[in-house]
Amino acid sequence: MxxxxxxxxxTTKVGVVLTNGADKSVVVKVENLVMHPLYRKFxxxxxxxxAHDEENTCNKGDRVLIxxxxxxxxxxxxxxxxxxxxAQ
Numbered sequence: 001m002x003x004x005x006x007x008x009x010x011t012t013k014v015g016v017v018l019t020n021g022a023d024k025s026v027v028v029k030v031e032n033l034v035m036h037p038l039y040r041k042f043x044x045x046x047x048x049x050x051a052h053d054e055e056n057t058c059n060k061g062d063r064v065l066i067x068x069x070x071x072x073x074x075x076x077x078x079x080x081x082x083x084x085x086x087a088q
Contacts, residue, residue, distance in 0.1 A: 051078040061087025
């Protein structure tokens with residue numbers, strides 16, 4: 001038996017960049033569908049995450065893939081992994 005433990009997979013999310021005003025930081029809005037437990041109707045919910053953008057390449061409206069990482073600051077716990085789609 002091998003006693004080597006694998007590192008847990010990091011959570012990833014896809015969202016749209018809302019703002020990129022701060023240096024090396026972007027705010028990403030992630031939307032998902034949640035089913036109501038009683039009425040079985042889907043509602044759209046959204047969450048905002050602050051993510052670290054090392055090269056300052058993200059612009060407003062870009063679709064990006066973010067992954068969780070160590071805390072970078074008080075509010076940044078996510079890192080931009082790649083830009084999925086550029087805004088027009």
